[in-house]
Amino acid sequence: MRPWRALGGCAIIKVSGSRPEEFLNAAVTRGIHLQGVRRAGPALLLAAAAASDVAVLNVIAREQGARLSVLQQAGWITLWQRLESRWAWAAAALVTVGLFYLAAQFIWFIQVAGVSGPVERQIRANLLELGVHPGIRRSAVNPDQLQRQLLLRVERLTWVGVRLDGTFLRVSGRERIVPEALGYGPADLVARKDALILEVIPLRGAARVQVGQMVSRGEVIVAGVDQERPVRADAVVFGIVWYEAVVQVPLEERVYKDVGPVQRRYGIAWGRWQWLWPGRARKAGEGGEEKPATEWRERVIRHPFRWGSSETPFAWLEAERRLVQGEMIRRTPTEAMKLATERAWESVRKKLPPGVEVLENTEEIQWLDGGKWVQARVVIATREHIGAYRLRLDAREG
Amino acid sequence: MRGVRSANLRGRLTAWADLPVDVLLNLPRVVMYGRQQLRVENHSGIEECQPQRVRVRTQAGVLQIDGHWLHLRSLDGQEVVVEGEIERTEWTKGGGP
Numbered sequence: 001m002r003p004w005r006a007l008g009g010c011a012i013i014k015v016s017g018s019r020p021e022e023f024l025n026a027a028v029t030r031g032i033h034l035q036g037v038r039r040a041g042p043a044l045l046l047a048a049a050a051a052s053d054v055a056v057l058n059v060i061a062r063e064q065g066a067r068l069s070v071l072q073q074a075g076w077i078t079l080w081q082r083l084e085s086r087w088a089w090a091a092a093a094l095v096t097v098g099l100f101y102l103a104a105q106f107i108w109f110i111q112v113a114g115v116s117g118p119v120e121r122q123i124r125a126n127l128l129e130l131g132v133h134p135g136i137r138r139s140a141v142n143p144d145q146l147q148r149q150l151l152l153r154v155e156r157l158t159w160v161g162v163r164l165d166g167t168f169l170r171v172s173g174r175e176r177i178v179p180e181a182l183g184y185g186p187a188d189l190v191a192r193k194d195a196l197i198l199e200v201i202p203l204r205g206a207a208r209v210q211v212g213q214m215v216s217r218g219e220v221i222v223a224g225v226d227q228e229r230p231v232r233a234d235a236v237v238f239g240i241v242w243y244e245a246v247v248q249v250p251l252e253e254r255v256y257k258d259v260g261p262v263q264r265r266y267g268i269a270w271g272r273w274q275w276l277w278p279g280r281a282r283k284a285g286e287g288g289e290e291k292p293a294t295e296w297r298e299r300v301i302r303h304p305f306r307w308g309s310s311e312t313p314f315a316w317l318e319a320e321r322r323l324v325q326g327e328m329i330r331r332t333p334t335e336a337m338k339l340a341t342e343r344a345w346e347s348v349r350k351k352l353p354p355g356v357e358v359l360e361n362t363e364e365i366q367w368l369d370g371g372k373w374v375q376a377r378v379v380i381a382t383r384e385h386i387g388a389y390r391l392r393l394d395a396r397e398g
Numbered sequence: 399m400r401g402v403r404s405a406n407l408r409g410r411l412t413a414w415a416d417l418p419v420d421v422l423l424n425l426p427r428v429v430m431y432g433r434q435q436l437r438v439e440n441h442s443g444i445e446e447c448q449p450q451r452v453r454v455r456t457q458a459g460v461l462q463i464d465g466h467w468l469h470l471r472s473l474d475g476q477e478v479v480v481e482g483e484i485e486r487t488e489w490t491k492g493g494g495p
Contacts, residue, residue: 025443028475037470039448047470 009051009075017066020045026060051075106271107141108134108167108313115173119156123171126153134304134313135271138164146171155193158218158390185391186230189222191215192388195239205233215239221387230392237387240359245348248368248375249340253329259294260323267317269302276300276319294325333374337365340376348378357383426456428487435471436463436480436487444470444478452480453490462488 015023020043027034027049037047049057051073061068083090110127112120127133130149132141143162150160150171160173189205197213205222209215224233267276299322304315331339341363352358360381368375427439438454438461445453445460447470452463468482 021444021447024447024470024473028443028473031475033472033474034470035472037447037473039469045447047473 009073010048011051011054011070012046012048012072012074013054013057014040014069014071015045015047015061015066016041016043017061017064018043019064020066023061023064023066023068026064027057030056030060032056032060046071104167105138106167106313107132107136107138107164107169108271109307110134110169110171110311112171112173115157115175119154119173119175122154122156123150123160123173126150127171129153132169134311138167141169155217185232186224187232187389187391188220188224189233189235189237189387190390191217191219191221191239191386193217193239193241193384193386195241195384195386197221197237197239198383199236199238201236203234203236204231205235207235215386218390224392232389235387237385238383239386241382241384241386243348243351243380243382244377245344245351246375246377247340247343247347248373249331249336249343250373251331251333251336252372253331254326255329256295256297256324256326258322259325262323263296263321265317265319265321267319269313269315269317271313274300274317276317294323296321297324298322333371336374337376340374341365341378344376344378348380352380352382353384359383424457426458426461428461430484430487433465433484434481436484437477438480439477441478444473449482454478454480458489460490462490464488 017023020039024034024037024045024047032049032053035048037045040046054070058068110124110132112123115123126149127146130146132146141164143164146162147160150162150173151157154160154173156175157173158175160171163170163172194214194216197209197211197215200207200209200211200221202222205224205226207222208220215221221237222233222235224231265276265278267274269275299320301318301320302315303318304311304313306312344363358380362377362379362381364377364379366375366377367373424440426441427437429437429439431437438456440456442455442457445455447453447468449468450464450466452468452470454461454463463480463484464486465482465484468480468484471479471481473479
């Protein structure tokens with residue numbers, strides 16, 4: 001069967017008569033191409049022909065005194081005819097194709113590669129903060145912007161690549177390498193943090209900064225070159241690093257505390273769509289509570305199903321509803337300042353590396369929104385060794 | 399008689415000029431691929447089509463193919479392709495358009 005004829009569909013025919021061979025000869029004389037001609041019985045032939053030739057074959061069969069019947073039709077042209085009688089099936093197929101197309105417009109899997117577990121978790125958390133999660137539209141994701149944001153947010157990253165690949169968002173990163181993990185080989189000494197250089201004593205390599213100069217994270221402090229040969233830079237590099245925390249506390253604040261029973265609901269989610277059972281939770285007061293100032297607060301915990309290291313859009317939901325009672329807390333300016341300062345100190349202490357030398361502390365208090373809020377800002381200056389090794393590209397390539 | 403003389407003349411001319419005989423003399427070209435397939439170009443029709451025997455008419459006579467599970471894989475005005483387990487081929491008298 002010629003390909004273009006196959007596009008038009010083909011028919012399996014049955015020819016019965018005393019001399020079916022005469023039918024075959026008459027058909028080929030008229031330019032008809034037959035395939036798979038078999039003798040199925042003493043007076044019976046089976047063959048395949050183009051669907052468009054069936055009418056002519058019928059005429060030939062009558063002329064030859066044979067009887068022709070079509071056993072089966074196949075091909076694209078017959079597909080529509082068959083679909084007409086199976087419209088429900090056709091509609092379901094169409095809807096399925098549509099759903100597949102629609103599903104392909106979203107990101108369902110986020111893959112993070114090339115980094116260690118903690119950094120991967122950091123990347124995923126930051127992606128979530130940036131609004132990138134399984135179920136987001138592909139068009140809503142800008143890979144270049146994501147790359148920049150991840151580099152800024154995840155301190156241990158030296159390079160990151162973000163790529164949209166079908167329904168996958170693939171993030172591949174390279175971590176800042178610490179000396180212990182680096183092994184040996186030519187390397188630059190770069191700044192691990194934004195800092196002000198206090199002391200730089202190059203032991204090997206060429207210094208690229210001076211005392212009193214500000215350096216940014218990743219900037220080369222001592223280049224690993226000696227007389228144009230790549231070497232492993234070494235130096236004593238100390239700098240001032242600042243850690244900052246800002247906390248705002250209002251003078252009046254409404255806080256909620258649990259006062260009643262806990263309701264639990266369970267459900268499933270696909271992307272942003274979710275279904276919880278029971279569908280409607282009780283309202284405040286329906287459960288016999290006699291506390292008019294109470295209200296229900298719901299927290300939904302999402303447990304996504306995982307496929308290897310990737311999250312699927314499917315998730316198991318667990319919703320916890322608590323009956324809470326609002327209470328207005330009023331603070332004096334002194335109390336608010338004290339609370340804000342305490343919280344700011346607590347926050348900034350969490351950022352400090354262990355055993356670091358503290359040079360200076362600064363504490364600032366500021367009133368905002370016409371005196372309704374107090375803002376505490378705590379800055380700690382530390383003296384740290386800020387050098388980190390980074391392999392030289394020229395040495396790796398060589 | 400004139401036809402036979404003409405055919406002889408064309409045969410001698412073909413042999414002298416070293417031309418392909420199937421073209422000038424309208425002879426069938428038979429190609430056999432192992433024992434599974436046999437192609438006959440320039441045939442004149444099907445004389446018989448049975449699972450044990452297929453007979454193809456040509457200008458040179460009737461080509462009889464014996465075997466098992468024989469069938470015509472393809473059939474048109476120029477070529478017939480016979481497939482199956484071919485045991486024997488034999489030229490018999492007869493044929494013609």
